[in-house]
Amino acid sequence: xxxxxxxxxxxxxxxxxxxxxxxxxxxxxxxxxxxxxxxxxxxxxxxxxxxxxxxxxxxxxxxxxxxxxxxxxxxxxxxxxxxxxxxxxxxxxxxxxxxxxxxxxxxxxxxxxxxxxxxxxxxxxxxxxxxxxxxxxxxxxxxxxxxxxxxxxxxxxxxxxxxxxxxxxxxxxxxxxxxxxxxxxxxxxxxxxxxxxxxxxxxxxxxxxxxxxxxxxxxxxxxxxxxxxxxxxxxxxxxxxxxxxxxxxxxxxxxxxxxxxxxxxxxxxxxxxxxxxxxxxxxxxxxxxxxxxxxxxxxxx
Amino acid sequence: xxxxxxxxxxxxxxxxxxxxxxxxxxxxxxxxxxxxxxxxxxxxxxxxxxxxxxxxxxxxxxxxxxxxxxxxxxxxxxxxxxxxxxxxxxx
Ligand SMILES: [Zn+2]
Numbered sequence: 001x002x003x004x005x006x007x008x009x010x011x012x013x014x015x016x017x018x019x020x021x022x023x024x025x026x027x028x029x030x031x032x033x034x035x036x037x038x039x040x041x042x043x044x045x046x047x048x049x050x051x052x053x054x055x056x057x058x059x060x061x062x063x064x065x066x067x068x069x070x071x072x073x074x075x076x077x078x079x080x081x082x083x084x085x086x087x088x089x090x091x092x093x094x095x096x097x098x099x100x101x102x103x104x105x106x107x108x109x110x111x112x113x114x115x116x117x118x119x120x121x122x123x124x125x126x127x128x129x130x131x132x133x134x135x136x137x138x139x140x141x142x143x144x145x146x147x148x149x150x151x152x153x154x155x156x157x158x159x160x161x162x163x164x165x166x167x168x169x170x171x172x173x174x175x176x177x178x179x180x181x182x183x184x185x186x187x188x189x190x191x192x193x194x195x196x197x198x199x200x201x202x203x204x205x206x207x208x209x210x211x212x213x214x215x216x217x218x219x220x221x222x223x224x225x226x227x228x229x230x231x232x233x234x235x236x237x238x239x240x241x242x243x244x245x246x247x248x249x250x251x252x253x254x255x256x257x258x259x260x261x262x263x264x265x266x267x268x269x270x271x272x273x274x275x276x277x278x279x280x281x282x283x284x285x286x287x288x289x290x291x292x293x294x295x296x297x298x299x300x301x
Numbered sequence: 302x303x304x305x306x307x308x309x310x311x312x313x314x315x316x317x318x319x320x321x322x323x324x325x326x327x328x329x330x331x332x333x334x335x336x337x338x339x340x341x342x343x344x345x346x347x348x349x350x351x352x353x354x355x356x357x358x359x360x361x362x363x364x365x366x367x368x369x370x371x372x373x374x375x376x377x378x379x380x381x382x383x384x385x386x387x388x389x390x391x392x
Contacts, residue, residue, distance in 0.1 A: 023391065023392075025388070027388075032309065046388075050389075050391070053391070056391045056392050057389070057390070057391035058389060058390060058391060059387070059388065059389040060387075060388040060389070062358040062360065062365065062385045062387065062388075063360070063363060063365070065385050065388060066360055066363065066383050066385060067363075069306070069308075069383070069385075073319075078309050078319070079308065079309055080309060082388050084390060086392045089392040093390075094390070094391065094392045096390050096391045096392070097390035097391065097392075100356070100387065100389040100390045100391075101390065102310070102356050102386035102387065103308065103309065103310045103386055103388070104310040105309065105310050105313075106309060106310060108390075126310075130344060130345060131345075131354070
């Protein structure tokens with residue numbers, strides 16, 4: 001597993017956007033703990049020496065690497081991995097990547113950059129007993145939130161079960177003075193009342209609402225809901241993932257037209273990407289909404 | 302004595318040390334002393350026919366020994382030798 005501070009994650013993805021349509025590359029510094037958990041404490045950008053073929057090859061000058069290694073040593077950091085980008089190409093390792101990987105027990109992070117925008121970031125550990133027996137193995141990336149909120153006076157954020165901040169609608173009126181509106185929903189209010197509806201994240205009359213607050217803390221998965229043109233609602237359990245999927249978590253009932261597990265192709269970094277993601281899953285959602293509206297015993301009242 | 306800095310993936314073969322001191326007057330002798338002290342390291346640095354693997358860069362302080370006198374490059378006390386496997390790839 002690779003643990004990255006959010007600043008490092010943002011920095012290496014941005015690096016790929018800056019060098020597009022060329023590949024970027026850089027070094028991950030930090031510590032390798034027991035059971036091969038690699039914890040990044042800083043990221044060093046490197047130049048790509050493959051100016052002859054920079055759109056599909058990268059190479060870090062060993063001289064740069066020695067300098068980066070020496071500077072890291074001064075801070076008690078070791079080289080624990082590397083990153084590079086794949087301009088207009090998926091975030092999967094290639095045969096060239098494997099053949100040229102020699103740092104066993106280190107992480108190789110790859111970000112796909114499509115039309116100048118960073119899309120997916122995946123990490124692979126180089127494992128094996130030597131050059132004749134080596135593999136790049138998928139590993140989990142854990143992005144940790146920034147240390148110390150810039151606004152220290154803000155009341156502590158409410159967090160969802162998986163530790164993400166909640167996208168509260170602060171204008172919602174609660175039925176209980178001690179609980180937020182989404183816990184104590186007043187009679188007559190729709191499901192997901194109390195969570196923020198993002199009026200500008202709208203495609204063909206369908207609007208996205210956020211349950212976990214991806215704007216507060218970028219993440220690869222979360223909870224959301226969709227408000228249909230008739231104001232009826234469905235739940236979404238989303239994940240930034242390739243290849244795409246669309247699965248039922250909870251069937252439709254009179255109150256909502258189901259809860260759906262969906263994959264999003266674009267990182268949930270801002271509302272424009274959220275809108276593109278909604279657009280991608282909308283054909284399937286629209287089908288579910290239409291089916292619910294037609295009845296099938298689940299239409300309200 | 303000159304010191305050889307060991308990259309993270311090879312430290313498991315040298316008792317997890319980040320650097321190893323060697324007794325040597327040249328780069329070639331320094332590497333020989335290193336693998337003599339830590340025989341498990343040999344196959345990771347050399348091919349079966351005894352050549353330094355192509356992706357293994359050896360630096361004396363900040364210079365690539367390929368651009369100095371290669372294995373015959375002189376080393377002295379306090380020199381810092383780095384073994385740096387290459388970092389490259391592409392889609
Ligand atoms: Zn690659």
